[in-house]
Amino acid sequence: MSAGSLRLRGRSRADHARGALFQGLLLFSLAIGFVTLGVLLFDVLQRGLPYLDLALLTNAPSTDPQIAGARPAILATVYMMVILLVTVLPIGVATAIYLEEYANKERWYNRLLDLNIQNLAAVPSIVYGILGLAFLVRGLGLGRVLLAGALILTLLVLPIVIVSSREAIRAVPDSIRQGGYALGATQWQVIWRQVLPSAIPGIATGSILALARAIGETAPLILVGALTYVSFNPTIMGPFTALPIQIYQYISRPQEEFKLIAAAAIIVLLAILLTMNAFAIWLRNRYQKRW
Amino acid sequence: MATPEVTSGARPRLRAEGRRWGEDAIKGVLALCALVSVLTTAGIVIALLEPAIEFFRFVSLREFFTTTRWAPLFEPASFGVLPLLNGTFLVTAIAVAVCMPFGLGAAIYLSEYARPRVRKTLKPAFEVLAGIPTVVFGFFALTFVTPLLRSIGIEVEIFNALSAGLVMGVMLLPTVASLSEDAMTAVPQSLRDGAYALGSSRLQVSTRIVVPAAISGIVASYVLAISRAVGETMIVLIAAGQLARVTFDPQLAIQTMTAFIAATGTGDVPRGTVDYNTIFAVGLTLFVITFAMNMVSIRLVRRYREVYE
Numbered sequence: 001m002s003a004g005s006l007r008l009r010g011r012s013r014a015d016h017a018r019g020a021l022f023q024g025l026l027l028f029s030l031a032i033g034f035v036t037l038g039v040l041l042f043d044v045l046q047r048g049l050p051y052l053d054l055a056l057l058t059n060a061p062s063t064d065p066q067i068a069g070a071r072p073a074i075l076a077t078v079y080m081m082v083i084l085l086v087t088v089l090p091i092g093v094a095t096a097i098y099l100e101e102y103a104n105k106e107r108w109y110n111r112l113l114d115l116n117i118q119n120l121a122a123v124p125s126i127v128y129g130i131l132g133l134a135f136l137v138r139g140l141g142l143g144r145v146l147l148a149g150a151l152i153l154t155l156l157v158l159p160i161v162i163v164s165s166r167e168a169i170r171a172v173p174d175s176i177r178q179g180g181y182a183l184g185a186t187q188w189q190v191i192w193r194q195v196l197p198s199a200i201p202g203i204a205t206g207s208i209l210a211l212a213r214a215i216g217e218t219a220p221l222i223l224v225g226a227l228t229y230v231s232f233n234p235t236i237m238g239p240f241t242a243l244p245i246q247i248y249q250y251i252s253r254p255q256e257e258f259k260l261i262a263a264a265a266i267i268v269l270l271a272i273l274l275t276m277n278a279f280a281i282w283l284r285n286r287y288q289k290r291w
Numbered sequence: 292m293a294t295p296e297v298t299s300g301a302r303p304r305l306r307a308e309g310r311r312w313g314e315d316a317i318k319g320v321l322a323l324c325a326l327v328s329v330l331t332t333a334g335i336v337i338a339l340l341e342p343a344i345e346f347f348r349f350v351s352l353r354e355f356f357t358t359t360r361w362a363p364l365f366e367p368a369s370f371g372v373l374p375l376l377n378g379t380f381l382v383t384a385i386a387v388a389v390c391m392p393f394g395l396g397a398a399i400y401l402s403e404y405a406r407p408r409v410r411k412t413l414k415p416a417f418e419v420l421a422g423i424p425t426v427v428f429g430f431f432a433l434t435f436v437t438p439l440l441r442s443i444g445i446e447v448e449i450f451n452a453l454s455a456g457l458v459m460g461v462m463l464l465p466t467v468a469s470l471s472e473d474a475m476t477a478v479p480q481s482l483r484d485g486a487y488a489l490g491s492s493r494l495q496v497s498t499r500i501v502v503p504a505a506i507s508g509i510v511a512s513y514v515l516a517i518s519r520a521v522g523e524t525m526i527v528l529i530a531a532g533q534l535a536r537v538t539f540d541p542q543l544a545i546q547t548m549t550a551f552i553a554a555t556g557t558g559d560v561p562r563g564t565v566d567y568n569t570i571f572a573v574g575l576t577l578f579v580i581t582f583a584m585n586m587v588s589i590r591l592v593r594r595y596r597e598v599y600e
Binding site: 011018022023025027028029032037040094095097098099102115116120122124126127128129130131133135138155158162209213217218219222223225227244248251252262263269270273274281 | 313314321324327331335338339392393396397413415416417419420422426433458465497518519522524525529552556562570571585
């Protein structure tokens with residue numbers, strides 16, 4: 001090598017400083033999320049804990065902050081979870097099976113279906129509320145009832161269940177299917193006895209996360225008419241309110257004390273959601289198969 | 292399938308199955324379930340279009356998109372949607388200013404700097420942010436961030452675009468971070484190795500190799516974040532106010548399209564009235580805007596998937 005044609009040098013001090021600064025900025029970016037989350041949780045706990053008592057869970061809402069609770073809202077949220085489970089799970093998993101196992105991806109209608117689901121996942125939740133208002137409440141004449149709210153939440157989280165179920169089904173290796181066919185099983189037998197059992201952990205994880213997303217939703221329920229004063233236990237075909245809606249109502253009241261009750265109700269909601277999230281993550285780690 | 296020749300013993304007898312109707316029926320049922328999502332989209336479009344068309348019979352497109360006074364429920368009513376678009380744009384701009392740089396920063400850290408074990412714990416923890424309901428973020432913006440801004444000398448109104456936008460920006464961090472990180476992880480290791488072999492530092496590899504290589508995924512995450520910000524309802528409904536006006540001052544109360552829909556859709560607005568149809572006209576505007584952005588985002592994600600996977 002001719003002298004001086006290539007000068008190799010180690011990194012200068014300035015290079016190191018730049019690198020360290022950059023890494024610091026990256027850590028700062030990450031920290032913004034965590035710090036905000038921490039402050040939010042701390043703030044809610046600090047405000048809400050003194051008001052978090054049995055009365056909150058067992059009393060109906062009231063104009064008197066001393067006795068105001070959220071029982072009807074909590075019950076309605078539980079009812080909606082049950083309805084969601086029996087509606088969104090079968091439809092979502094069936095769609096995922098169709099798309100992954102049956103659909104010919106070259107066909108335009110199957111590609112359109114795929115695109116449609118991806119788009120639906122990003123449609124603003126309030127637009128689903130408009131759909132609920134126009135079709136379920138007015139069109140079908142269901143009225144402003146719990147069932148209408150639950151059905152609109154079903155449509156809202158359906159894309160999430162479909163996408164996560166598809167991923168779980170896709171992760172099952174083809175050799176499992178080929179093995180089944182080789183033994184003379186039909187396509188459905190292979191899906192039902194081989195593919196689905198292997199995909200269940202992934203499907204369950206995705207569905208729990210979708211359910212958690214659904215019961216934290218507020219905006220679509222407002223349009224379906226959940227923003228009413230309900231002091232009695234809900235029924236499926238009756239007027240209702242839900243936990244996030246109840247929180248919104250308490251936040252909107254002018255008296256400062258109701259904001260604290262809202263904080264207490266937020267603790268209840270977050271406790272439910274974080275439990276579901278933790279369960280989903282545990283499920284994923286416990287049963288996830290590495291093929 | 293041809294019938295195999297069974298020479299010895301003829302037991303077991305293998306034969307080609309006839310058409311299995313049960314199998315076909317199952318496929319049909321599954322396809323019907325898949326149809327639900329198509330019907331949902333069709334339902335949304337029909338639900339929005341019909342009342343919106345009626346609305347635009349009463350209010351000209353020109354008045355809707357060019358005049359600057361939004362007062363549909365007052366006498367005399369006026370229907371200029373610009374103040375709502377302005378409000379949506381203002382909050383979105385603030386949110387985006389937070390989530391774009393810091394979401395990307397978090398993604399680069401997770402993808403290029405964090406050790407596998409650290410990433411495995413940080414990532415789900417970061418996603419917890421995405422699991423917090425928006426009504427809770429709204430509460431936080433109103434009762435914590437607004438007083439905080441006031442205490443450091445920023446004279447915001449009780450309801451203001453700034454705190455709603457800031458909190459929304461933090462809410463969108465996981466959206467940007469996880470999608471961008473996916474795109475960066477898809478960049479082949481060989482590109483990084485090549486750059487390191489040429490003596491690049493980690494900073495150079497991150498900013499000059501990985502980010503440019505993953506740019507379509509990163510832009511997709513940005514577009515999706517904007518779409519989410521435009522469609523977000525509860526934070527702005529709780530913390531940004533109900534005052535439709537044209538302003539670029541983030542300290543003031545504003546009203547977004549979503550907040551208008553939620554605030555108007557609560558009451559028992561009689562069907563068929565102009566008030567009722569207004570909800571759908573604004574809803575249609577919102578849907579068209581977010582739909583366009585979702586399509587752009589989906590296309591971009593496809594592009595990087597096609598290149599690297």
